Amino acid sequence: MPCALLGDRASGKTTFLGLLYTAQVKYGTGVQDDFRFHAPMASLNVMSAVYEGMKDARFPSATLKEEITELSFIFGYLRRIVGKLPYYIRQQNWSRPFSTLRFSAYDVSGEDIEEFIETGIATRPLIQQLLKSVVVVVLVDCSKMTTDIDTPGYRKMLRYDSTVAKLLVAFQTYKKQEYEHLKDSGIAADPPIIYPAFVLTKFASLRDDVLARLGLHRGFPGLDDKRARRDYAEALLRVFVPQTLSQIRGGKVAGVSMDKSEYFLSWVRTETAEGMDPVGQPRIVRTGFRPEGGGEPDFSYDEYVAFIEHFRDIAHKIPDEVLEAEKFQARAS
Template sequence: MPCALLGDRASGKTTFLGLLYSAQVKYGTGVQDDFRFHAPIASLNVMSAVYEGMKDGRFPSATLKEEITEISFIFGYLRRIVGKLPYYIRQQNWARPFSTLRFSAYDVSGEDIEEFIETGIASRPLIQQLLKSVVVVVLVDCSKMTTDIDTPVYKKMLRYDSTVAKLLVAFQTYKKQEYERLKDSGVHPEPPIIYPAFVLAKFDTLRDDVLARLGLHRGFPEGKRERREYAEALLRVFVPQTLSQIRGGKVGGVSMDKSEYFLSWVRTETHEGMDPVGQSRIVRTGFRPEGGGEPDFAYDEYVQFIEHFRDIAHKIPDEVLEGERFQAQALVRSA
C-alpha cells in the first residue's frame, strides 16, 4: 500500500530516513522476526550511506535536485494467520504472508507539488502516486518553530502548513472519486480511510521561549493521550490548517483515522541556547577513537513508529510473500 512521508525543504527528511534505517536494522534483526524492511537498492544505498555518515558524527548533505528525488522503502509485518494455512505450506518459509506498507518521501516545496497546488492538475506521475497514498506522515521541523512571527522562518512554516493542508484535501477528494468510481462499476468497496501521523522532527532544537510561551515542559510525555496533547499544543500554533484537516473527521465520506504523534531528535554537540556555528556534529554513544559508536538519537520513537504501522498494515488488505520481496534485504544483511 502506498504511503507518503511529507516534509519541507531541509526539514530533516534524509536524516529521518537514515535513522529509520538504523533503527530497523537494530530492531528487525533482534527478537522481532515478524518485521521486515525492504528498499530498492538505490534507496538502501542512500539510507545506509547517510547512517554511516552519522556514525562519523556528520549529518547528511543537502539533497540535490539531480539526486534521487524520491526515496522509498517497504515495511512488512508478518500476518498472524499462519495457523489457518495447510501444514505443507506452513512448512515452507516462503509462504509466510506479510502485510506491507510502501513509504515514499516527498519534498513538499519541490516543483512538482508546487505546480499541483497552483493548478490543481495531477498530470505528473509523482503526484498521481502521491494521491494514491493511504498513510500520510507529516514531518514538522521544530527548528522552524519560533514566536517571532516577522521572521522568514515563520513564514516558511505558514507556507508549509497551507501546502500540506491543501494536499490533504486533495487526498480526500481523490479517495472519494476513486470510491464513487468503484461503486459505479458495481464493486462494493469499503469507505475510504486515510491514516495520518505527525513526526516532530529536530525535536532537540525546540526553543525554550517557544515551550515557555505554550506552557510546555521540555521532554515528551509517555502516555498516548499526553503525547497527543503535547504535540497538538505545538501543531495548533505552527501548522493549524494541517492539524484541523487531520482532526476534521469525515470530509466527503472520506474519514481520517486518529493521528499518532512521534518525535525525532539527534543529540548534537552544539550547546543549548546557542545558535550553531556551521554544521553541527552528532554526539555518539559508545564511541572509541579506533571506530564504532552509534549516533545518539530517538531510537525508542522509531520503534514506536514501526510498531504503530503494524496495525494499519494489517487493516489494509495487501500481502506479499516473504521469499519474493525480502530476499534482497536478506542479501544486504548477510553481506
C-alpha cells in the same frame, strides 16, 4: 499499500530515513522476526550512507535541490494467520504472508507539488502516485518553530502548512472518486479512511521560549501516555501548522474520514559548544564510541520503534477493498 512521507525542504527527511534505517537494523536483528524492511537499491544506498555518516558524527549534507532519486522503502509485518501455515510455504515469498506498506518521501516544496497546488491538475506521475496514498506521515521541523513571526523560517512553515492542508483535501477528494468508481463497477467497498501521523523532527532544537510561550514543560510525554503525547504535540501544531492539524482533526471531507493521528519525535543528540553559537553543521553525539569506529548516533530510537509498531495494526487493517482499488487502477491505466 502506497504511503506518503511529506516534508518541507531541509525539514529532516533524509535524516529521518537514515535513522529509520538505523533503528530498523537494530530492531530487526533483535527478537523481532515478524518485521521486514525492504528498499530499492538506490534508496537503500542513500539510507545506509546517511547512517555511515552519522556513525562519523555527521548529518547528511542539506538537500538544496529536489532529490533526484526517489526515496522509498517497504515495511512488512507478518500476518497473524501465517502461524498456521507450514514452514516451507512461509519461506517461499515473504511479500505474501506479510502485510506491507510502501512509503515514498516527497519534498512538498518541489516543483511537481507546487504546480499541482497551483493548477489542481494531477498529470505528473509523481502526483498520481502521491494521491493514491492511504497513509500520510507529515514531518514538522521543530527548529523552525519560533515566537518571532518575522523570520523566514516562520514564513516557510506557514507556506508548508497551507500546502500540506491542500494536499490532504486532494487525497480525500481522490479517495472519494476512487470509491465512486468502485461502486459504479459493482465492487462493494467500505468508505475510505486515511491514516495520518505526525513526526516532530529536530525535536531537540525546539526553543525554550516557544515552550514557555505555550505553557509547555520540557519533556515530551512518554510512549505509554498517548493522550498526553497528543495534547503536547497538538499544542505545538495548533500554532505552527494550524490548517494541517484542522484537516487531520476535522473528520470527514467528501465522505472520506481521517483515522486518529499518532505523534512521534525524531531527535539526534548533538555537541554544543558552551556559551557559543554553533558554527556550521553540528556534530552528532555517539554512544559506544571508539576511536577505531563503531559508535552509534544517539537518537530517539524508542520513538522509531514505536513508529514501526504503529503501522503494524494499520497494515493489517487496511481492507482488501483498497487492494481491489489498486487492481482496478491497474486495469484502467
